[in-house]
Amino acid sequence: MSTVLLDDLADVRAGDKGDALMLSVFPRDPADADLLSTHLTAEVVARHFGAAVTGPVTRTVLPRLPAFVFAIPGVLAGGVTGSTVLDGHGKTLSYHLLTLELPIRPTTEGESI
Amino acid sequence: MRGTTVRLGAGAGFAGDRIDPAVDLARRGGLDFLIFECLGERTVAAAHARRLSDPSTGYDPLLAARLRAVLPHTHRGGTRVVTNSGAANPEAAGELAARVAAELGVPSRIAVVGGDDVLDIVRRVDPVVWETDAPLSACPEELISANAYLGAAPVVEALEQGADVIVTGRLADPALFLGPLVHTYGWDADDWELLGAGTAVGHLLECAGQLTGGYFADPGTKPVPDLARLGFPFADVAADGTAELRKLADTGGRLDTRTCAEQLLYEVDDPTAYLTPDVVADFSEVTFTGTGENRVRVSGASGRPRPDQLKVSLGFRGGWLGEGQISYAGPRALDRARLAADVVRERLVRVHGVDESAIRVEYIGAGAAFRGLVVDPQPFEVRLRVSARVPEPDQAEVIGWEVESLYTNGPAAGGGVTRTTRETVVVRSCLLPRQLVTPFVHLLEA
Numbered sequence: 001m002s003t004v005l006l007d008d009l010a011d012v013r014a015g016d017k018g019d020a021l022m023l024s025v026f027p028r029d030p031a032d033a034d035l036l037s038t039h040l041t042a043e044v045v046a047r048h049f050g051a052a053v054t055g056p057v058t059r060t061v062l063p064r065l066p067a068f069v070f071a072i073p074g075v076l077a078g079g080v081t082g083s084t085v086l087d088g089h090g091k092t093l094s095y096h097l098l099t100l101e102l103p104i105r106p107t108t109e110g111e112s113i
Numbered sequence: 114m115r116g117t118t119v120r121l122g123a124g125a126g127f128a129g130d131r132i133d134p135a136v137d138l139a140r141r142g143g144l145d146f147l148i149f150e151c152l153g154e155r156t157v158a159a160a161h162a163r164r165l166s167d168p169s170t171g172y173d174p175l176l177a178a179r180l181r182a183v184l185p186h187t188h189r190g191g192t193r194v195v196t197n198s199g200a201a202n203p204e205a206a207g208e209l210a211a212r213v214a215a216e217l218g219v220p221s222r223i224a225v226v227g228g229d230d231v232l233d234i235v236r237r238v239d240p241v242v243w244e245t246d247a248p249l250s251a252c253p254e255e256l257i258s259a260n261a262y263l264g265a266a267p268v269v270e271a272l273e274q275g276a277d278v279i280v281t282g283r284l285a286d287p288a289l290f291l292g293p294l295v296h297t298y299g300w301d302a303d304d305w306e307l308l309g310a311g312t313a314v315g316h317l318l319e320c321a322g323q324l325t326g327g328y329f330a331d332p333g334t335k336p337v338p339d340l341a342r343l344g345f346p347f348a349d350v351a352a353d354g355t356a357e358l359r360k361l362a363d364t365g366g367r368l369d370t371r372t373c374a375e376q377l378l379y380e381v382d383d384p385t386a387y388l389t390p391d392v393v394a395d396f397s398e399v400t401f402t403g404t405g406e407n408r409v410r411v412s413g414a415s416g417r418p419r420p421d422q423l424k425v426s427l428g429f430r431g432g433w434l435g436e437g438q439i440s441y442a443g444p445r446a447l448d449r450a451r452l453a454a455d456v457v458r459e460r461l462v463r464v465h466g467v468d469e470s471a472i473r474v475e476y477i478g479a480g481a482a483f484r485g486l487v488v489d490p491q492p493f494e495v496r497l498r499v500s501a502r503v504p505e506p507d508q509a510e511v512i513g514w515e516v517e518s519l520y521t522n523g524p525a526a527g528g529g530v531t532r533t534t535r536e537t538v539v540v541r542s543c544l545l546p547r548q549l550v551t552p553f554v555h556l557l558e559a
Binding site for chain 1: 243244328329331334335371374375376377378379380381382383384385397398399400401413434436473475477481482483484486487498500501502542
């Protein structure tokens with residue numbers, strides 16, 4: 001099966017809430033929202049962040065923007081004031097999600113997915 | 114189209130933010146209100162730590178510089194200033210604001226908003242701490258601060274008393290913007306729809322440059338023009354809570370539906386229930402519509418009744434952070450950095466008695482930012498960072514010392530050592546019934 005990088009389809013912004021990493025995902029083309037809705041599930045995101053995740057990842061779908069909000073508990077163990085890690089906010093981690101490969105056939109010119 | 118709208122400008126999005134974009138807005142933005150949001154959870158606790166060592170401090174160190182730069186313009190333009198720069202010491206910040214205004218010859222009525230300091234109250238009530246799920250009294254660290262998130266009400270009161278400059282401590286960020294809207298339009302304290310809409314505008318503006326291309330720019334996927342001259346945003350807000358988001362002509366950055374969508378959801382865990390002291394705002398039906406170059410109309414936010422309890426930020430002494438960094442490059446860079454880390458770890462434990470579980474090792478350049486989720490096995494260059502939080506400053510000092518001593522005692526070709534030691538605070542949260550918290554407004558004339 002061929003794949004597409006999330007980086008080819010969407011933008012991601014990171015924020016922090018205590019130990020939880022908040023990632024908001026925005027399809028660059030709103031037409032890709034359904035595709036992301038199918039493939040970018042909470043389970044897929046949880047797997048991508050692996051053992052760092054300490055609880056269930058939640059996904060909120062915002063069809064109007066469109067956007068998806070993921071809350072990923074535990075990734076920021078200790079939070080910005082509780083950990084000595086360099087990027088305590090986890091601001092860099094939005095770009096980790098962009099490296100996620102989705103099992104979607106890449107589109108070529110003139111072809112629809 | 115003005116006259117039927119009120120114009121709010123974002124002058125700062127965090128304590129260390131730039132000053133010149135705020136001056137630009139104050140000078141030619143035609144603002145009704147200029148708002149400086151300068152307080153993070155960590156900022157307020159750190160400010161309390163500073164105040165404990167010097168009682169005259171504890172407010173935003175850049176406050177005087179910000180006011181000196183903007184007050185001549187805001188005075189001329191009839192713009193009123195609202196800021197939470199008071200941090201841990203709003204009274205001292207208010208007095209400083211009065212001094213700056215007097216020095217500039219700008220007659221001003223300064224309002225200090227207090228009442229957010231609830232240290233005595235939480236000690237008495239002993240609420241459950243979110244992070245530990247146990248009573249506050251069970252936290253082993255020394256509690257140094259407790260600040261309740263105040264809502265817009267005291268800002269409204271200060272504006273009604275004619276304040277030109279309002280300095281607060283811990284106030285919910287969007288409330289800094291909601292206050293002027295409630296004051297201007299006389300929105301009722303239980304008109305949840307309007308308070309939700311105003312809160313959405315405040316939330317969009319509170320991080321200043323993050324709405325106009327900051328924290329957004331990516332040369333490959335999201336190019337932002339003239340990022341070094343990033344203009345801060347302002348909003349023309351109508352009486353129905355809808356707004357047009359804009360930035361000044363001839364500034365850098367971009368303001369479009371993509372930058373707005375990203376900021377709307379920033380640090381929002383539940384877009385249907387964004388909790389503030391004033392309202393539970395609902396952002397889930399918000400829509401953005403481009404109305405021109407760098408102009409976006411926002412509508413669709415709403416709200417539900419406010420929570421009965423207020424969130425409180427608790428600050429504890431967190432011990433001392435010691436840190437050292439050293440670079441390795443070229444063949445076997447990561448192998449040498451790992452050897453260096455082993456040496457430092459062994460010596461910190463064996464020679465200095467540092468608790469091994471407190472020591473954290475990061476290989477910057479080999480995937481440290483992604484926290485071990487991805488590792489580049491052969492980085493061209495790697496910077497070893499060793500850090501630990503320990504109870505005493507002299508123990509923190511040896512972390513960087515042991516990294517520095519790698520120069521002559523460690524692996525080949527280690528260079529560029531830096532080391533730091535600083536006191537830290539730990540921030541946790543709890544709730545207090547809102548009737549236990551009493552905001553107050555105190556006026557100073559300058």
